[in-house]
Amino acid sequence: MRYESSTRLSGVVDLALVVLAVVVFDIVVALSIDISALRVALGLPVVLLAPGYAVVAACYPRGGGRADPRRPRATVSSANGSSVDAIGPFVRAGLTVAASVAVVAAVALAVNASPWAVAPLPVLAGLTVATLGAVAVAVYRRGQIAEHLRYTPSPALGSGSAARALRPRLSASFVLGLLLVASAVGATAVLATTDTNAAGTDEQFTEFAALTQNASGEYVTANYTDAVAADRPIYVEVANGEGEPTDYTVVLVRETVERRENATVVRSATERVREDLSLRDGAIRYLEFDPEPAGGDAPSRLRAYLYRGDAPEVPSRASAYRSLQVWYTDDPIEEATAAANATAGNGTADGDATAALVAGG
Numbered sequence: 460m461r462y463e464s465s466t467r468l469s470g471v472v473d474l475a476l477v478v479l480a481v482v483v484f485d486i487v488v489a490l491s492i493d494i495s496a497l498r499v500a501l502g503l504p505v506v507l508l509a510p511g512y513a514v515v516a517a518c519y520p521r522g523g524g525r526a527d528p529r530r531p532r533a534t535v536s537s538a539n540g541s542s543v544d545a546i547g548p549f550v551r552a553g554l555t556v557a558a559s560v561a562v563v564a565a566v567a568l569a570v571n572a573s574p575w576a577v578a579p580l581p582v583l584a585g586l587t588v589a590t591l592g593a594v595a596v597a598v599y600r601r602g603q604i605a606e607h608l609r610y611t612p613s614p615a616l617g618s619g620s621a622a623r624a625l626r627p628r629l630s631a632s633f634v635l636g637l638l639l640v641a642s643a644v645g646a647t648a649v650l651a652t653t654d655t656n657a658a659g660t661d662e663q664f665t666e667f668a669a670l671t672q673n674a675s676g677e678y679v680t681a682n683y684t685d686a687v688a689a690d691r692p693i694y695v696e697v698a699n700g701e702g703e704p705t706d707y708t709v710v711l712v713r714e715t716v717e718r719r720e721n722a723t724v725v726r727s728a729t730e731r732v733r734e735d736l737s738l739r740d741g742a743i744r745y746l747e748f749d750p751e752p753a754g755g756d757a758p759s760r761l762r763a764y765l766y767r768g769d770a771p772e773v774p775s776r777a778s779a780y781r782s783l784q785v786w787y788t789d790d791p792i793e794e795a796t797a798a799a800n801a802t803a804g805n806g807t808a809d810g811d812a813t814a815a816l817v818a819g820g
Contacts, residue, residue, distance in 0.1 A: 478594055513594045522611055566585035566586050667696070669763065671691065697709060704739045705737075
């Protein structure tokens with residue numbers, strides 16, 4: 460039986476508040492409003508309550524029985540009657556939390572199976588679609604039943620109702636609630652295991668590398684000394700794979716070093732580039748660095764530091780998010796190692812020759 464539009468749409472204030480909370484939280488995230496208290500205050504209800512509330516409202520549009528105000532002699536419909544789409548307020552509250560956990564787990568699994576990685580924005584988009592879809596179904600189902608039979612949240616429960624609701628009893632609704640809670644916990648455990656196992660392959664990070672260009676103009680991680688000898692620059696690549704827009708600071712330093720007692724000592728360091736970058740997720744930026752080797756025979760290298768946000772006045776490997784070094788003149792460590800190996804080889808050869816002379820003598 461269909462009712463007038465004004466009657467059918469009454470009693471959906473609670474669903475309108477769910478939609479409002481979801482939309483406001485989406486706007487906060489979309490505008491990157493970085494206020495922790497606001498995000499927590501809006502995010503917890505949207506994630507832990509809104510999806511489950513909408514799903515339960517769609518599954519159980521009926522509420523506690525009330526007399527039809529248009530029919531004073533009508534009997535009261537009991538919420539504990541034979542209707543399968545009416546449950547009590549305490550069972551509804553328990554199912555709301557359980558259903559929210561199940562919806563979040565299902566959305567995360569769906570996003571994980573999609574081309575997008577499991578990240579806050581895709582999961583939030585999935586939760587928004589699921590919640591709004593469930594709200595639409597709930598509004599439609601409530602509109603198909605009599606107004607006095609629809610579920611409407613009451614601000615308070617009488618002491619008698621509370622005592623009856625808290626009285627221990629074993630019913631089909633109670634068992635169903637326990638089963639749904641167990642299923643939600645199991646789905647969450649499976650999701651956590653899946654995320655842990657996939658962390659090695661879908662880990663979010665920023666790629667930071669030093670590159671040169673080959674003859675065809677492609678970027679390669681090789682030929683640094685050859686590029687410098689040919690008066691070509693070195694490029695530093697920053698690729699945002701964090702899953703969200705990120706601000707970076709890149710600091711490029713030219714260091715001149717020398718060998719002292721089998722140790723590499725920095726003789727001078729000159730900051731050449733300090734640049735702020737704002738990259739969206741998946742964006743790549745290449746910074747050009749002109750090496751300009753130091754005069755004389757002192758080896759030179761590029762030391763690059765990457766920071767998320769601002770960089771300190773004096774950069775270091777300990778404070779940087781990522782760091783790298785590239786020798787663009789001969790590597791003194793490799794030269795010292797090669798010289799040591801050559802000396803050891805010559806000593807062995809000389810010893811062999813001496814032994815041969817003694818044996819021949």
